[in-house]
Amino acid sequence: MSVPRGRRPGGPDTRAAILSSARASFAASGFGGTTIRGVASSAGVDPALVHHYFGSKDDLFLAALEIPVDPRQAMLPVVAGGVEGAGERLLRVFLDIWDAESSRLPLLAIVRGVFEPSGQRLLRDGFLRMVLAPLGRELGVDEPERRMVLVASQLVGLVMLRYVLAVEPLASMPADEVVASYAPTLQRYLEGPLR
Amino acid sequence: MSVPRGRRPGGPDTRAAILSSARASFAASGFGGTTIRGVASSAGVDPALVHHYFGSKDDLFLAALEIPVDPRQAMLPVVAGGVEGAGERLLRVFLDIWDAESSRLPLLAIVRGVFEPSGQRLLRDGFLRMVLAPLGRELGVDEPERRMVLVASQLVGLVMLRYVLAVEPLASMPADEVVASYAPTLQRYLEGPLR
Numbered sequence: 001m002s003v004p005r006g007r008r009p010g011g012p013d014t015r016a017a018i019l020s021s022a023r024a025s026f027a028a029s030g031f032g033g034t035t036i037r038g039v040a041s042s043a044g045v046d047p048a049l050v051h052h053y054f055g056s057k058d059d060l061f062l063a064a065l066e067i068p069v070d071p072r073q074a075m076l077p078v079v080a081g082g083v084e085g086a087g088e089r090l091l092r093v094f095l096d097i098w099d100a101e102s103s104r105l106p107l108l109a110i111v112r113g114v115f116e117p118s119g120q121r122l123l124r125d126g127f128l129r130m131v132l133a134p135l136g137r138e139l140g141v142d143e144p145e146r147r148m149v150l151v152a153s154q155l156v157g158l159v160m161l162r163y164v165l166a167v168e169p170l171a172s173m174p175a176d177e178v179v180a181s182y183a184p185t186l187q188r189y190l191e192g193p194l195r
Numbered sequence: 196m197s198v199p200r201g202r203r204p205g206g207p208d209t210r211a212a213i214l215s216s217a218r219a220s221f222a223a224s225g226f227g228g229t230t231i232r233g234v235a236s237s238a239g240v241d242p243a244l245v246h247h248y249f250g251s252k253d254d255l256f257l258a259a260l261e262i263p264v265d266p267r268q269a270m271l272p273v274v275a276g277g278v279e280g281a282g283e284r285l286l287r288v289f290l291d292i293w294d295a296e297s298s299r300l301p302l303l304a305i306v307r308g309v310f311e312p313s314g315q316r317l318l319r320d321g322f323l324r325m326v327l328a329p330l331g332r333e334l335g336v337d338e339p340e341r342r343m344v345l346v347a348s349q350l351v352g353l354v355m356l357r358y359v360l361a362v363e364p365l366a367s368m369p370a371d372e373v374v375a376s377y378a379p380t381l382q383r384y385l386e387g388p389l390r
Contacts (some may be wrong), residue, residue: 108219115307120360127332129361149356149365150376157352161344165315167323181345185380195375 013086017043024049024052024062027118031061031125058130065122067106069097071131079138087137087186088179094155095175098163128152141190150189154182210248212238217259218248222313226256226320250258253325256374262301263282264292266326274333281334282381283374293358296316323347334387359388367390 021043025034036057038046054060062070073148074097078089097103110126113119132152136144163169164177216238220229231252234240249255268340269292273284292298305321308314327347331339357365357373365373 108386112310114355114359123360124362133224133263146364149362152362153352153356153365155352156351156355156382158346160309160351160355161348164309165318167319167343167344167347177390181384184383184387185349188379189376191378 005161014043014045014049017021018045018050018053019064025124026061026064026122030121031057031129036060061130062123065106065110065126068103069111071126072134075131075135075138076136083139083141083191085187086135086190088183090135090151090186091179091183092099092175094158095178099175104163108163111164125169128171136190141188143194146194147189150194151186154185154189158182202301209238209244213240213245213248213255214259219256221256221259221317221320221352222281225316226252226324229256231255246268256325260301260305260321262305265299267319270326270330270333275332278336278386280332280382282383282384283378284383285330286378287347287370289353290373291351293354299358303358308361331385334385338389340346341389342384345389346381349384353377 018039019045021039022034025039025042034057037047039060043050048058054063058072062072074093075090078086078093081089100106110119110122111174113122127147132148133144136151140146158170158178161167162173173181188189213234216234217229218280220234220237229252231245232242234247238245245255247289249258253267257267269288273281273288276284291303305314305317308317323343327343328339331343331346336342353365356362357368368376
């Protein structure tokens, strides 16, 4: 059996090897410092195979995070309605994902990295760069970076108090009440005056 | 030299021994599970000596946290003006403390415990029970627990994005702009409709 030029053939092991290299590279170098070519090289495969299995670098990044939700798909209904009511729609999508144990547990594993440089890169690249920044641009808000970091700060704080510290009455609050409490905040961050 | 009934005499070592026992007890058992008597016993001193050095259990808890600010003192100007404008005053006090490196570093050490049970107890007991809950009661807001956990969620998220993840433009934003961005949020959590 010959393996041409030392490269791995396709198959489940190859897919796993690519994912493992990708995770190591994203954690060590962040999204910006990771290349498909570099991931392919350390997995011993051709770059075309990485594209074949995972698509773009964004797709590879999401696959490496191992979350059971594609946040880009999840944001579609938030964007679709325009900026009006976007705060409420964003909260509903966010709570649907976090209230389901199947997605909360892997997301909590990512959040736990918040005090380590590699985890911080994942959070900035994953949550801010791939989810919130595109949402701000697609909603067409002015000063999207400034507005989306305010949105992020409230969502991260909600995660910390509701899911990590589990402080009552927030931890057991029905999703509708959480939405009613926070939606006006997110809406003001999206389109209200900031100064 | 005789030490009556095996108890330590007063002095700097005694003070340090009491603090060390107190830290161990608060971390293991939380605020509610810690008693002055238990701390005294494990430090080998009389309970009266703990009171003599540290005052109340609240005072002992704050001393054990080793933060260079007494948050109860810091909240006085926030309470003094009543609920009107309290969101803005709370933010100014909060930023004064967090923007100063001398207080930010010990506070960050506490925040780093957010994923461990002992650290979670410190955050709930220290930040929520000793700082925010009394503030809500003294401002006379209705449903203080519900309102103060919303306030806490925004303040914790601000800490995470500005000081831990250091995401721009929030990390370098002048305090006045941070206040302008977040004060209306806190004010609504303090006195606005929640449902």
